[in-house]
Amino acid sequence: MQSNNTTPELDKPSQASTGPGRLRAGKRPEWERAEESKEDRNASIDLLRFISILLVVLIHINVFEHSMQTYSSAIPGVLHNFVKSCRIPVPLFFIIAGYFFGRKLSMGMPPAQMLKRAFRRLLPIFIGWNVLYFLIPGDWIRLSLQYDVVRPVYWHLLDMIEAVRDDPFMPIYRGIRVHLWFLPALLSGFTIMAGFIVLKKEKYLIPFSFALYIFSLLGNSYKGLPFSLDAPYLTKYGPFTSTLFVSLGWWMAWRRRFTRRQGMHLVIFGTICMAVETHLLCRYYGTSAHGDYLLGVVPFSLGALVLALSCPGIGQNTFFQRWGAAFTLGIFVTHVMIMDNLAFLHRYIKPVLWDLFFPVTVYLLAVGITMLLKKSSKTSWLVA
DSSP, X not given: OOOOTTSOOOSSOOSOOSSGGGSOTTOOOHHHHHHHSOOOOOHHHHHHHHHHHHHHHHHHHTTTHHHHHXXXXXXXXXHHHHHHHOOOHHHHHHHXXXXXXXXXXXXTOOHHHXXXXXXXXXXXXXXHHHHHHHHSOTTHHHHHHHSOSHHHHHHHHHHHHHHHHHOTTHHHHTOSSGGGGHHHHHHHHHHHXXXXXXTTOGGGHHHHHXXXXXXXXXXXXXXXXXXXXXXXXXXXXXXXXXXXXXXXXXXXXXXXXXXXXXXXXXHHHXXXXXXXXXXXXXXXXXXXXXXXXXXXXXXXXXXXXXXXXXXXXXXXXSHHHHHHHHTHHHHHHHHHHHHHHXXXXXXXXXXXXHHHHHHHHHHHHHHHHHHHHHHSTTTGGGOO
């Protein structure tokens, strides 16, 4: 296929484009044939998912926090701060999702159909877990042991109703629990990207999404800067963070040549940028080292995807690949409910044991719940 101004330049010719109009008459779209094939997965991308969701669990648990507060050794504090500074998992999820979105488009699937599929899959998950987190108290087990099963639910519902009354749009752009923001952000990123493609304005997509990302930084991680934004809401939500990473993933789907060296250079450059940004923001502007995303996350995420694409066999035929492929989304939506309900047990366990075993327990329980939900057609849509 010859390159034109409506698609990124390809390194190899292809019969497909972003729409069905250029397919040969009578020939089935490539994306339909690809869906029916048993083509091997990219094990490295599944491994990347596995590592990313593990980091999400560790960050949300505040791993090593209890040991840091209890023991005089500096090691727990170093480990705690290191994990809390690894704000890369969600951008990696975004860029991987954008890559697979772009792959289907490069095979000829129409953007509107791909967007419809994404909404059909992710929107019910977002709504379903919003309802569950609205109904189920975060510390239901502890309060049920202290009082009874019903009263904690009643108190929780009162709190949730008050929270929604104070911010009526919160369940839409963020979710009842804050980690659910990933799902509407991903869908809004897909929507913007599909809009640019349908309008044949792809060349403006990445500059536009980069501007959104700068807006996100100025209202969030860079809020201490003299020229930062005083936004009435946290600017990482919605399309402001997601669109850039989704667009970069889409752009990568149209490339055909990757080298390990390119990926390593991008990862190293991104890591150095994040370290320098964190140091400068903390030292001169009083920003927390545990903030959200930085500019360095962009080259790091891009480099991680390049490495996965240039070395597709890492983790092949291991449980890392199987779990990364099958359970990542289920772990993402369930782990906060598990974490909240078991958090009270830290009072009865030594901090060092708690910090070692609690993350593993939450992770394995999330995997188990995901497996159970997947077994029934009535519940599999919650973790599909």
